Amino acid sequence: MEAIGLTLIDWVIILIYFGFVLGIGIYLRKFTTSEEDFFLAGRKNSSWVAGLAFLSANLGALELMGMTGNTFKYGMFVAHFYWIGAIPAMLFLGIYMMPFYYSSKIKSIPGYLKVRFDEKTRVLNAIAFAIMTLLVSGINLYAMALVLHTFLGWNWDVSMWASAITVAIYVGMSGLMSAIFTEIIQFFLIWFGLFLVSILGIVEIGSVHEIIARINEYSAHVSFTTLWSTSADPMKNGMFVHWGGIVLGLGFVLSFGYWTTDFLVVQRAFSAKDLRSARMTPILASFFKMALPFIVILAGLIAIALSNDPKSGFKLIQDGGQVNYDSALPLLIARYYPSGLVGLGVTALLAGFMAGQAGNVSAFNTVWTYDIYKSVLNKNASNKNLLWMGRISTIVGVVISLVTAYWAKSFPSIMDYMQAIFSWVNAPLFATMLLGMFLWWITPNGAFWGLVAGIASSFTMYVGVKFHWINESIITMSNVQSDMAANFWRAWWAWVICAVVTVVVSLFTKRKPKEELVGFVKGLTAEVQETPVPLLKRPEFYAIISLVIFIALNILFW
Amino acid sequence: MSEHKMKSIWFFVGLILMSMGSIIFITGIYQYFFPPAVKTVLADTHPNIWWGLIMAVFGSVMFIKTKNHTV
Numbered sequence: 001m002e003a004i005g006l007t008l009i010d011w012v013i014i015l016i017y018f019g020f021v022l023g024i025g026i027y028l029r030k031f032t033t034s035e036e037d038f039f040l041a042g043r044k045n046s047s048w049v050a051g052l053a054f055l056s057a058n059l060g061a062l063e064l065m066g067m068t069g070n071t072f073k074y075g076m077f078v079a080h081f082y083w084i085g086a087i088p089a090m091l092f093l094g095i096y097m098m099p100f101y102y103s104s105k106i107k108s109i110p111g112y113l114k115v116r117f118d119e120k121t122r123v124l125n126a127i128a129f130a131i132m133t134l135l136v137s138g139i140n141l142y143a144m145a146l147v148l149h150t151f152l153g154w155n156w157d158v159s160m161w162a163s164a165i166t167v168a169i170y171v172g173m174s175g176l177m178s179a180i181f182t183e184i185i186q187f188f189l190i191w192f193g194l195f196l197v198s199i200l201g202i203v204e205i206g207s208v209h210e211i212i213a214r215i216n217e218y219s220a221h222v223s224f225t226t227l228w229s230t231s232a233d234p235m236k237n238g239m240f241v242h243w244g245g246i247v248l249g250l251g252f253v254l255s256f257g258y259w260t261t262d263f264l265v266v267q268r269a270f271s272a273k274d275l276r277s278a279r280m281t282p283i284l285a286s287f288f289k290m291a292l293p294f295i296v297i298l299a300g301l302i303a304i305a306l307s308n309d310p311k312s313g314f315k316l317i318q319d320g321g322q323v324n325y326d327s328a329l330p331l332l333i334a335r336y337y338p339s340g341l342v343g344l345g346v347t348a349l350l351a352g353f354m355a356g357q358a359g360n361v362s363a364f365n366t367v368w369t370y371d372i373y374k375s376v377l378n379k380n381a382s383n384k385n386l387l388w389m390g391r392i393s394t395i396v397g398v399v400i401s402l403v404t405a406y407w408a409k410s411f412p413s414i415m416d417y418m419q420a421i422f423s424w425v426n427a428p429l430f431a432t433m434l435l436g437m438f439l440w441w442i443t444p445n446g447a448f449w450g451l452v453a454g455i456a457s458s459f460t461m462y463v464g465v466k467f468h469w470i471n472e473s474i475i476t477m478s479n480v481q482s483d484m485a486a487n488f489w490r491a492w493w494a495w496v497i498c499a500v501v502t503v504v505v506s507l508f509t510k511r512k513p514k515e516e517l518v519g520f521v522k523g524l525t526a527e528v529q530e531t532p533v534p535l536l537k538r539p540e541f542y543a544i545i546s547l548v549i550f551i552a553l554n555i556l557f558w
Numbered sequence: 559m560s561e562h563k564m565k566s567i568w569f570f571v572g573l574i575l576m577s578m579g580s581i582i583f584i585t586g587i588y589q590y591f592f593p594p595a596v597k598t599v600l601a602d603t604h605p606n607i608w609w610g611l612i613m614a615v616f617g618s619v620m621f622i623k624t625k626n627h628t629v
Contacts, residue, residue, distance in 0.1 A: 009585045013578055020574050028564070049567055184567050185574055192575065192613050200600050335599050340585035340606045344578060 006152065010343030017189070017347045018166065021354065024181050025169060047277035049184065051284035054268035056183035057359035059190060063296065064352045065143070069325030071300020072307075072316065074484065075215075075224025075238035076557065077246075078300065079293045083227075084251040086289050087550040089259035090282040091543045097260050098269060100437060100520065102278040109261055109433075110371035116436045116520045117512075118444035119375065124451055125429060126371035130364055132425045133264065134397060137360035138404025139418060141167075144353030145405065147330075147346065160405055167357045168398040171365070172391050179358040180271065186351035187288075193348025194295050197329070200336040201302030208298075214305040224304060227557045234485070241485035242477075249488025253495040254422055257430035264363040276531075279539040286546045290553060296329075303328040361401070365393040419487035420462050427491040428454020428498035435502050440514060440521045446506030454498025461490050563628030568620055575617025583610030 006014075045053075071078045101112065110129065114122035141163050148159035171179055205211050212225045222238055223230040230236040231243035259265060259282065272278035306314035314335065317327040333345040369389045374381050381389070432451050435442045464470035465486065475489045518524050535541050586606030593601075 009581060012581060016574065016577055016581075020570065024570060181567050181570065185571055188571050188575060192579075192609075192616075196605060196609055200603075200605060203603065204600055336605065338586070338589060338598050338601060338606050339594065340582040341609065344582060347578075 006342060006346070007339040009340045010346065013340065013343030014347050014350070017351060020185065021166065021182055022169060024185075025171075028181065045180065045271045045273060045277070047272055047280035047284055049180065050268050050272040050277060050281040052187045052288070053180040053183045053271070054265055054281050055285040055288050056187045056355050057179075057265050057268055059183075059186065059292075059352050059355060063292070063356075064190070064194065064349055065326045065329050067296040068300045068303070068329040069327070071297050072303050072328045073238070073325045074482070075222075075304075076227055076297060076301065077231075077237055077239040077241070079227060079297045079557065080246050080250055082289055082293050082297070083550060083553060084246065085255045086259060087286050087546065088251065089255040090286040090289065091546060092256065093260045093266070093269075094279045094281065094283040094286075094539055095543055096522075097437065098279045098282070099275065100522070101266065102270065102272075102275050109266060109429075110367060112520070113432070113436075113447070114371075114375070116517070117442075117447040121432075121444060121448045121451060122371055123376060124448065125432075126367050126375070128425045128429075128455060129367050130372065132421050133360045133364040133367070134400050135404050135408075135421055136418065137357055137364065137397065137401040138406075139408045140353050140357040140360060141401050141405040142408040144350060144357065147349050147353065152346075160402060163353070163357070164398050164402050164405075167354060167361060168395050171358050171361045171398075172394040179355075179362040180268065182351075182358055183268075183355040186348075186355040189344070189348045189351045190295070193344045193351075194299070194329070194333075196341065197332045197336060197345070198295055198298040198302065201299065201306075201332065204336075205302065205305055211298075211301050211305045214308055215301060218308040225301070227554060229558050239484055240482040241488060244477075245485050245488040245492070249490075249492040253427045253430060253491040254419070254488065256434075257426035257491070257495070258422060261429050261433045262426055264359050267363055267366065276533065276537070276539065280542065283539050283542045283546060286543075287549070290546070290549060299329055299332055303332060357401070361394055361397045364397040365390045368393045368397070419484070420490075423487055423491040423494055424455055424458045424462070427458060427494040431495045431498040432502060435499060436521070438522050440517055440524055441506060441511050442502060443506040443509045443511050445509040446502045446504075449505045450498045450500075450502025453501040454494045457497045458490055458494035461493065566624050566627045569624040569627065572617045572620030572622070572624060575613050576621050577617070579610050579613030579615070579617050581610070582606050583614055586610050 067078055067081065110122045110126040113125050141160065144163040145156065145159035148154045148162065149156050154162070202208060202211070205214065215224050219238075221236070223236060224238045226237070228243065231241070231246060234240045234242050269278045269281040272281050303314070303316070306312040307316060314331065316331065317324045330349075333342060337345050369386055373389050373393075374386060378385070428451055431454060432447050435450075436447060461470065461475060465472045465475065472486055475486060475493065477489070514524055583606070586604055586608075590604060590607065
């Protein structure tokens with residue numbers, strides 16, 4: 001990647017952002033006096049604050065450069081990540097799962113596993129989650145350093161350390177609170193900084209119809225501009241995936257696994273001030289999630305249309321003979337943005353990485369402190385000691401992320417790596433959570449061995465395919481496949497294996513008495529009676545609107 | 559939680575958007591009168607003027623409405 005070249009004004013914009021982030025960290029420190037302030041942001045956020053933070057915690061490195069680049073590679077099928085791969089799960093979380101999570105006042109997902117099952121299930125999940133978080137955190141750090149390195153021309157090591165130190169300082173000072181503040185600022189910067197790319201792209205090409213027409217002109221056999229109509233035959237869509245893989249793997253397992261059990265995002269909803277706000281958190285976020293393709297997918301399609309036109313002069317960068325798909329968004333910024341706006345665009349990218357990184361580090365410090373340190377290492381830790389451990393683990397987490405960032409740098413495809421990690425940890429966990437919440441007779445041993453089998457089988461499938469021990473077509477049930485299709489199907493199988501083992505082991509092992517499960521299993525728990533509110537304030541009302549828009553978008557781009 | 563009241567997040571969002579938007583808008587005005595040597599595609603539409611203005615107005619409204627709010 002070439003350096004875009006920044007003017008003094010661009011630098012001023014970037015410095016304002018970093019000044020704000022550190023300033024807010026310092027400002028919030030005096031309000032962070034207890035461990036609940038640090039880990040749950042005092043539990044006083046409105047549904048808007050929690051909702052935007054919920055969404056922004058997910059707006060990391062991949063959402064911006066990665067997904068735009070993936071659209072260039074796979075076409076409009078990438079929009080499935082935002083629609084079927086997110087919305088049903090977010091609404092399910094808000095309507096069905098949040099009352100359990102919030103009412104039990106748990107501080108983490110492993111915390112729920114302890115009260116529902118037992119200590120060993122909790123610790124297994126906490127360790128798997130902590131490892132996953134640090135691996136993902138390393139990717140964010142790597143991506144952020146990549147921007148500093150390639151756009152601003154900074155030395156690679158300096159870029160990596162500068163990114164790491166900034167994150168360590170502001171998360172270390174006030175934990176989840178500063179992470180949430182930064183995430184919300186980042187949400188607005190991303191919209192203001194990147195949506196203009198789509199607007200100017202449409203202005204240049206003429207209309208959205210013209211963009212689609214230009215792409216179709218150059219790809220007669222494989223469609224890059226449809227969502228479902230070419231999904232019955234994997235040969236006909238850019239992702240080489242069957243709709244079964246999208247619905248079962250992405251729409252069900254990966255999506256529900258991520259949005260309903262990944263502590264990184266769910267923790268934001270826990271910070272809400274009351275149950276109604278907590279339920280509204282993912283529902284409000286779903287509207288903004290549905291809108292994101294108008295930044296990332298549209299930009300990717302604009303990049304395809306421009307690169308098909310030799311007169312446009314637009315061409316993705318080649319690194320060592322290979323197309324660098326991630327360069328699509330930065331190149332569009334360079335194409336359209338005059339000085340000042342370039343600074344804003346780069347800041348939006350950096351803010352995305354910072355927030356993603358901060359989210360991972362704050363989730364790591366919580367799970368480490370509560371579910372490993374307090375649960376296993378120091379059971380009598382005082383609140384003051386936990387707050388201290390939270391700060392220390394933030395710094396340690398960032399240092400380990402630095403190591404994983406150097407490791408991530410050595411991988412050819414970050415996206416492949418990310419989805420593989422999710423399929424190892426989140427896919428089986430979702431089976432455990434779902435069975436545990438809805439079936440009282442699932443036993444602690446069933447949950448534990450199911451989780452072990454799910455994680456181990458998913459990892460084995462990944463390694464087996466990677467080293468050609470297993471033929472990939474057995475997993476994807478298709479003669480053609482892409483990395484993405486393999487990720488979707490592997491997640492599905494890991495979920496099935498975890499669910500089957502959990503059920504079978506539960507049939508033969510000791511159940512917990514029903515009275516111990518009150519509050520943690522649907523059917524044994526008295527429904528929480530929320531204060532009656534008018535229709536316009538009810539989460540269900542907004543969930544239905546969100547669902548209608550979701551269906552309409554899928555039909556519109558069928 | 560501390561006894562002190564904390565500024566709302568919307569105050570900070572307003573402040574940063576207002577600051578950045580104003581700088582981008584002023585840069586756009588300057589470049590209107592003194593165009594840079596290297597022109598971007600669609601430079602004639604002066605995106606930094608109108609986008610900077612939209613951003614600054616949005617941020618100012620947010621800033622003014624929340625400057626006395628505490629949580």
